[in-house]
Amino acid sequence: MSFKYQIGLLEVYLFSAITSIYLLGKKFEWAPFMLLLSLTLWLLYRAGLRRSVWLVFLAGIALGGGQMALRGWVEAAPLPLQWQGHSVALEGVVAERSKRGRAERFKLAEVEVMGTPLEGQVWLGLYRSQSDARPGDRVRMQAKLRTPRSYQVPGSFDYAQWLRRQGVVATGYIRGDMEVLADQGGYGWARLRHQLAQWIDHELTPTVAPVAKALLVGIRDDMSLAEQLRWQQSGLFHLVAISGLHVGMVAIGLFKLIRWLLGWLPGWQARWDLKRPAALLTLPGVIAYGALAGWGVSTQRAVIMVALFLLAIILRRGSSPWYTLTLAAALVLTLTPWDLFNAGFQLSFLCVVVLLAIFSPPGPEVPIKEGHRRVAEQRTRWQRGSRALGRTILASSALALLTAPIAQLTFQRITLYALPLNLLAIPMVTFSVVPLGLVAVLLYGIAPELAVWPLQGAGWCISQLQQLTHISAAWPLVNWRIAGAAEAAVWLYMVLLLLLVPVTKRRWQLVGITLGFLMLLSWPRGVTPSKQAMEVNLLDVGQAQAVALHIPKDGWSIIDAGGIKSHRFDVGEQIITPFLLKRGVVRLERIIISHLQSDHMNGVSRLMANFEVGELWLPRQSEPLKRHRGLQRLLAMAEIQGTEVHTRQQGERYERAGGGWSVLHPPRHGKKLDANNGSLVVELSYQGQRLLFPGDIEAQGEALLRQAPSLRSVNWMIAPHHGSRSSSSAALVERLKPQWVLFAAGHDNRYGFPKPEVRARWQAAGAQTLVTGEQGSMRFCVTRQGIRQEPVARPGEALQRTPCKP
Template sequence: MKTGMFALALGLLVLRWLPALPSTGWLLVMLVLALMLLPFRTYPLAFFLFGLSWACISAQWALDDRLRLALDGQTRWIEGRVIGLPQQTGEGVRFELADSRARNARLPKRIRVSWRGGPPVRSGERWRLAVTLKRPSGLLNFHGFDQEAWLLAQRIGATGSVKDGERLAPARHAWRDAVRQRLLAVDAQGREAGLAALVIGDGSGLTGEDWRVLQDTGTVHLMVISGQHIGMLAGLVYALIAGLARYGCWPRTWPWLPWACGLAFTAALAYGLLAGFGVPVQRACVMVGLVLLWRLRFRHLGLWWPLLLALNGVLLLEPLASLQPGFWLSFAAVAVLILAFGGRLGSWNVWQVWTRPQGLIAMGLFPVLLVLGLPISLSAPLANLVAVPWISLVVLPLALLGTVLLPLPWIGESLLWLAGGALDGLFRGLAWLAGYVPAWVPAEVPLGFWLISLTGAVLLLLPKGVPFRVLGWPMLLLAVFPPREPVPDGQVDVVQLDVGQGQSLLLRTRHHTLLYDAGPRSGTFDLGARVVLPSLRKFGVGALDVMLLSHADADHAGGAAAVANGLPVKRVVGGETKKLPAFLGTEPCVSGERWVWDGVSFELWQWPDATNGNAKSCVLQVQANGERLLLTGDIDRAAEQAFLASALAVPTDWLQAPHHGSRSSSSWRFLEGLVPKSVLISRGRGNAFGHPHPQVTERYQALGSQVYDSAEHGAVRFRLGAFSSPVVARAQRRFWRERLP
């Protein structure tokens, strides 16, 4: 049976890597075949087919619930009920709608919307809203966060921005929102948002700096309701009853073990209900329930059995859970502890039990974090050594008890005040540690080297005395310093990052690196920090020789500060030096300036008569082995005409479409002078500016230019000087991604 359960888990997990879902006919064939195999006792294959079929059926239901293409980009009046906990931000509010309906249109079951400058919204309210609807989408970069996968895993069928609205009915049965409002209203020494995150799972009140500190110290799991918190509460209840029974304080007529397991599971479910019972909480409750059942009846089956059952239980309830990084991290952490503690001879003293798990988890999760593309905290073992018991034994009990006792005057508020002070002290210590040891974003590691690293981690988790265990260290560290193929002399590795309605391109020769524009920033939403900087580190960039900011508009230079703060930048050049932050030390763009890196020529140009920001864009021409790339920023038609009089106006292989393909650029004369073979367009899907304009698109088509649009293709990567075809991020097929046009 264990083999069958393992095969079922494999079938459910295969969904994560499917390029496309099988048709209905193939699903029926798999189900019939699975039923036919059962009488012949071929359980593994039958269970595998059952798992794969159920996962594909569930995923197809989620895809079928997406917004129809005909409604994409339309503004409709819809009615719906607010679910979950709305997230108030400095710019507005984000929330989800369920039971939505619109006239003459079928809507998805769940819609995620944002309302810029909108009024306070409460869970349980019913609203009538004018929403510009969009199909689920997101930025797609190499080794970056996949927004489309996350939205599908949440079963969100559409997103949208609210233009106007009216409240139709007040909140009903919104007790979680009431608890949140009560927690945010008490005096918790400035950590009210942190307590709301711990008690009800609402982390929207934590600041960006808070999340950075948690990420740098590897303690994010402590501020979200995870298996650790639910398991800790269940463990406290179990230990309390066991202690009472041991000292004769428990009624003899009540068997203590069934009561301990039952009440511990009840406490876990109650905490899960308070946290909203989302997918991660469901996963934690299933795991706790199976562990308690194993403790009650099936201890003879070993430790791996409940983990396998929990894995299958979670995936049967929600097959799309495998699309979320938290799923892999939670099960991997438990597997690491079982592998490290199970089957060892002798006992560990209190110091070893306290210190060793953190080091073992850090070692075991290293390959998992690496393959998921997540930052790796080098200070996590030390930080968690203090933070885990402090949160589990001090902050969380005080916070939960204080929340329960809030109806009693002074008592609940006093406990929450103490919990907030304890949490604030922890954050101060973590911030100090993060200032010295920030999180490390490793560069891309080839699959072969990652597999070797994974093998090394497993070897190190085995008991002492296992043959070749010492080889685990060099195998593990191979992922830290993998051999890399350098860019050949005379060539440039070019990557147009997907930064939405903005622009950022990375150019690397054999020994030098240049960043052309740094992505957009709007308020606290900084894609320089969220996309550009992590992407640079993923490509192994340790420093920039030049950061060239075409001009000072926020969609081109908004992320420059984040990049400069995250990486050493030797030189910054800009088209509008006076409008850029002074600390960057920006040098002016000088027409005719030329330099050569590793056999590749770079030359600048700027229209001397320009008066506004777009026209003053600093243009860069790159030439490698006779293949040319022209980066134009946001120049307009007048600047284009002036450019045609320069020595750089020659036939071009690659052209970055001026001003994201707007109607005010890409004039016929300009395009006829350059005759670009390929065109790069960086813009946001469904942007408010209508980029690229249909007339501009028609001009490129008339010239026979191949257009690579970030909104349709994601990030684009090619080797200038090799005359090779580019690679686009969306070419890596996954069943949840829209197909290339």
């Protein structure tokens, strides 16, 4: 058995071991595991079960399984309790600095907390002051630290795990000023990137500079969420994340430039294989570009893969690009096995393969014979240009097709216009923006006054791309979100592409494509909710509140969708929408906003943009607040989409197919109430069970609520105002007597909610109390027999596949 075949088998077994442990550890479906196992056994059978095959099999399983067991999941190491939530003296070396909105972000290494060394790095935000600290400076400050924690919502991104894999063990913010102690030295590339980022901010407009920094030095922190969404919807977001496409194109450009220059040396073209010295001289340039881009995870992967391709050419081992690709994949996955399931790894891999296969296929360069030279000379510039254009179109088309399923799985979105837009954008980025930007970077250290010109040229090209994303944002179906089992659809898509590769007859290709689309359209839409039990999900969205519930014969409803306010984060887009899409939701029957505060409504606008919404319920108190900017935006969206807007008040009752909604507060008449006490309080009844959603009412609102004639005891409720001392009065507790009381309160929140005495008051009344900051998201099934809590998947895991049972 040849060495290349052994490497191929090793790769298969490595993939199998990593995937098996991942699927079993994360409670995924068994179907992919059985598929990989069948493939492994088939390969063993085809290989004749020779001893060498078994050795390779054991080596692959041991390597993949061992690395996944050791490095697959990085468990959280909590900070000492005396450090968390308290102001502590901290020293460290600035490893990286970036800007995020109005805040400065510092990544510190070699950290000491109160004189005690801390293993790992720390991310800190500086909000109310300025600092001259640069990468490489040792600094001292007072800071508040906390252990990173993700929102515990099924289907959401596991941010804390991602941070731990970057070596970040704590986050927090700086109190007061940051003192620079000394220049520690080192971190030269990080310092250069920081200087370039400041220069770009100074020379380009505020709208262009964030994208320019992302493309040239790999700093995306200053890109707003709205900007990111436009690039995602147009299918061009991969262009602003330095990965395989950028590294591959830089390598190809350098390689061809160096080979062209070497061809001018007398006699070299005829006597030597110019690919080898060109590849040798290209390698340092690729590594330098990776350092300039910040050595992010995706950049590291791309540089490793490109470097192996170049080494294959240098060592005359480039006759089989797939062999080189296999080695690159094995090396990357051995170092970071979890990357097999990372969109960045998949995109980097695909981009490097496509670009190097089309533009620079490995293999020895044959000296041009005299007859061939005359033929080449007869080719016109137009013919050579058309050939280059054809390759560019082919590469753009291949990248758009191959990255489509990954984008669908990552963003739950289909970008209908990705192919034509990429045909315009990829050449502009690869042949204009990146080359001009790199020329500007090179000139920056030599003649800064000259460097401005190519930087302005790159900025103009970026502005045209931004204009393209703005124009495409108005096209129909540009925000087509995909609900349901995206993982299964991607598997199907990839199998379809592989099956079409050997098919040469056009009619069979058309048949295959048609069958594939029919299978995708008929694929089940995620978890089918029960038709006989109501499902209620209280989502963990920090110090805020969000409820998603499904009523049989009625549909899905949202009661509040709050979260922190940030120019880079939207709880509706990044937490609640993925949860709903993976449940197969395409329409929300109603969105109920208890009151107009950010911790209850910040995510509503993105929900209305991503889903069809039947009704929007608002409290009566919202009528005088038409000048509220967030409310104005929601009302405008409702008018465009045809969503019915209703202001609700006490005494109204609405019977729907699945259950009854009763509005208990605010009163029809009476003095004006503040936002909290004017909250819309609704009761939902289903099969004899009563659930109460009281918003943020406090003592004044509770007193009015107790006067409501329809108020009665309930089975399940959310505690008013997150469990504050100003709510949950003894009189209300005695009146309601619930079996379940849930507190929508963030983990280690600064208010100390829920207050211990408030929680004890509900427990003394016989209620079981649960807190989102402790439990994470919670799922309840409501039937005629009662209300029971069901297990909930965590971030990064598959959703609960079993619906509520009656």
